[in-house]
């Protein structure tokens with residue numbers, strides 16, 4: 001059992017402090033300090049981060065910053081940026097920051113500067129993207145490519161898919177981009193049902209190139225293509241691969257000339273600014289993609305060099321620790337007030353939960369404290385008409401991140417002001433609520449008063465940026481990547497492996513032949529699984 005963290009003096013100090021401030025109300029905190037809104041906010045990299053509507057005092061922030069120092073956050077940041085093998089269970093460096101390092105910089109892995117390699121691949125991607133976008137790259141029958149279908153799952157899908165949606169405003173509208181991830185044939189069938197194979201390019205994205213879902217979808221895509229084009233040679237014109245595994249790519253039948261490489265020091269969920277973003281680059285063009293990388297890099301530098309008290313990922317991470325470990329909050333809601341960020345919380349689910357969903361520390365001891373929270377959410381006002389009721393008046397404490405932009409990309413009057421009025425109103429209502437006296441003063445009948453009273457004191461972070469550009473998206477994603485890093489460091493866990501997804505894969509592989517076999521299989525599972533498999537085999541025949 002690991003008790004190292006909870007025995008730290010800074011942790012103990014936070015526990016004692018929590019007992020003193022746990023019932024403080026945001027109403028009181030704001031009333032006592034008219035400048036709280038300004039004092040508890042930081043502006044950096046064109047992001048205004050207001051954390052004043054959190055249940056924190058100056059002392060809380062001071063103690064959280066002391067905790068960050070005590071757990072050696074500074075050294076861990078340096079270790080990551082300098083290519084140390086901090087992913088200890090897989091003996092790998094963790095260098096997604098190298099993917100956006102400017103040309104000419106130096107980051108060494110195993111005695112080799114990886115930055116020139118990164119830029120070589122980026123240039124290959126840019127050249128290919130330009131050929132597709134200009135129509136120079138043609139399909140097998142000479143037709144122009146009009147459809148891009150990315151086949152991948154997890155980190156090889158969620159990042160490019162989220163970013164394509166987020167940056168659709170900047171995309172070439174003559175191209176149709178789709179994303180297939182689920183092994184459910186419906187995903188593939190629906191993605192291609194109105195497409196012409198002669199005009200369709202598949203990007204098979206898989207770090208390992210062994211993932212069941214992706215290879216199954218890729219095989220179906222090949223069959224679908226060849227059913228119309230009748231010639232194996234068509235594969236070279238309609239399939240490219242993104243992978244670290246050239247051998248498996250070649251085995252699948254894709255020419256490794258048409259492979260875009262990345263490296264084992266890029267984790268799947270940290271990979272969309274590598275070649276995994278090829279579909280995105282084709283959609284938005286290399287210039288916008290480079291602009292996004294510049295945004296990532298700006299946030300990396302902010303994280304690496306800014307003192308902790310003004311450091312956005314550090315503050316975001318530490319405030320999360322405060323609720324997760326002291327208030328006992330189990331979830332965090334991510335609430336973007338921008339339709340383009342529709343998939344942002346789905347993306348953050350993998351980034352955060354696959355990284356910090358761990359129950360042993362770096363030494364392999366079971367922890368005696370909570371680690372990664374449950375991440376969920378959906379955009380803006382839609383959530384207000386669905387689950388906000390529970391956040392406002394339920395029994396659970398749900399810290400929320402509100403993300404919004406001052407300028408809209410689609411100035412259809414009066415929408416943006418209405419959207420942002422809701423954005424501001426929600427954090428205000430969550431913080432301050434409405435007392436029984438205020439409700440009574442509105443003339444509400446007595447029996448309704450308890451039902452219409454809002455306790456308030458629900459914490460929120462507000463992340464307000466100017467405009468959703470590729471650059472800003474890069475900054476936002478890097479902000480959350482580093483927030484996850486900060487929290488993983490405090491919890492002393494390995495945020496960069498994902499053994500927890502292995503067992504399910506192994507068991508599925510054992511069951512596949514039992515479903516496929518023509519003979520009745522000799523099932524050796526538990527009585528529940530045996531019955532379910534038998535029932536499925538029987539009814540499937542009907």
Ligand code: F6P
Pocket residue numbers: 153154155156205206207208209210211214268269354498501
């Ligand atoms: O879900 C487990 C996982 O290994 C993720 O970490 C990864 O992003 C995903 O599967 C896809 O893996 P690959 O890119 O190798 O196909």
